[in-house]
Amino acid sequence: MTSGEDPAGVLDRELRTVAARVARVPRLLVACDYDGTLAPIVEDPAMAAPLLEAVAAIRGLAALPQTSVAVISGRALRDLTALSRLPSEVHLVGSHGSEFDVGFVDALPPDRHRLRADLHRELENVIRDQPGVKLEVKPASVAVHLRTAPRDVARRVATAVRDGPATWDGIQVTNGKEVVELSVITTHKGTALDTLRAQLSASAVVFVGDDVTDENAFAHLRGPDVGVKVGPGETLARYRVADPLDAARLLAVLLQTRREWLFAEHP
Ligand SMILES: O=P(O)(O)OC[C@H]1O[C@H](O[C@H]2O[C@H](CO)[C@@H](O)[C@H](O)[C@H]2O)[C@H](O)[C@@H](O)[C@@H]1O
Numbered sequence: 401m402t403s404g405e406d407p408a409g410v411l412d413r414e415l416r417t418v419a420a421r422v423a424r425v426p427r428l429l430v431a432c433d434y435d436g437t438l439a440p441i442v443e444d445p446a447m448a449a450p451l452l453e454a455v456a457a458i459r460g461l462a463a464l465p466q467t468s469v470a471v472i473s474g475r476a477l478r479d480l481t482a483l484s485r486l487p488s489e490v491h492l493v494g495s496h497g498s499e500f501d502v503g504f505v506d507a508l509p510p511d512r513h514r515l516r517a518d519l520h521r522e523l524e525n526v527i528r529d530q531p532g533v534k535l536e537v538k539p540a541s542v543a544v545h546l547r548t549a550p551r552d553v554a555r556r557v558a559t560a561v562r563d564g565p566a567t568w569d570g571i572q573v574t575n576g577k578e579v580v581e582l583s584v585i586t587t588h589k590g591t592a593l594d595t596l597r598a599q600l601s602a603s604a605v606v607f608v609g610d611d612v613t614d615e616n617a618f619a620h621l622r623g624p625d626v627g628v629k630v631g632p633g634e635t636l637a638r639y640r641v642a643d644p645l646d647a648a649r650l651l652a653v654l655l656q657t658r659r660e661w662l663f664a665e666h667p
Pocket residue numbers: 433434435436437440441442443444445446448472473474475476496536543545546547576577578579581611613
């Protein structure tokens with residue numbers, strides 16, 4: 401988005417109309433995924449920063465009355481907080497919708513802690529001497545990142561993970577973008593969205609996401625809600641934008657319309 405650009409101008413007309421309509425509900429919840437939605441995909445997961453345009457729109461929306469903003473991410477809550485640097489008014493939920501607060505890890509039963517430790521050890525064995533493969537350890541899961549591995553290595557490691565620890569009892573497998581994640585709990589962005597909707601008494605929800613686990617959130621939308629998929633691929637979302645920059649433009653349109661409506665800046 402260039403300064404002075406009208407963000408609405410570049411969005412699909414139908415989406416603009418729908419955004420303008422949902423921005424006028426009594427209590428709005430805008431919920432977004434993080435990687436691939438607010439933050440463009442990069443090689444190193446530790447370097448994924450949100451677009452400034454997205455942060456500006458989110459900050460603006462979160463400061464409005466009768467308006468809530470949430471980010472529901474696959475990341476550990478601690479990492480999401482550090483990377484996104486969003487203000488405390490924004491509700492952050494980590495671990496694919498399971499981690500609403502930092503006490504989550506202490507509340508996990510001892511057998512889940514043991515299983516995650518076993519999983520971590522086993523995955524370290526699987527990826528030993530495999531160039532470009534990295535592990536990301538989270539409170540209830542371990543993600544195996546394949547993005548920077550040579551293709552043959554990525555295929556070999558993915559197969560070893562799927563035929564090995566992914567088959568263990570009590571393990572949930574999530575295939576993301578160049579990542580296979582093994583979790584010791586069941587996670588679901590849709591139930592996280594339900595919880596937020598109820599807690600915040602939202603009249604309508606806008607959910608924006610790009611990845612497989614975001615489909616669970618799209619599946620829980622209803623009535624006046626609006627689901628927006630970022631990028632290509634099959635989806636349950638009714639609307640689509642091309643990339644994180646267009647997602648930021650959509651957030652800016654929501655902010656502009658809602659601000660005008662709330663403060664009656666225009667008749
Ligand atoms: O639910 P999300 O917020 O979209 O998180 C999904 C996963 O995102 C991260 O991995 C992805 O983004 C990385 C940075 O751009 C990229 O290098 C990686 O290939 C992608 O899979 C994050 O590292 C994972 O923990 C999240 O589960």
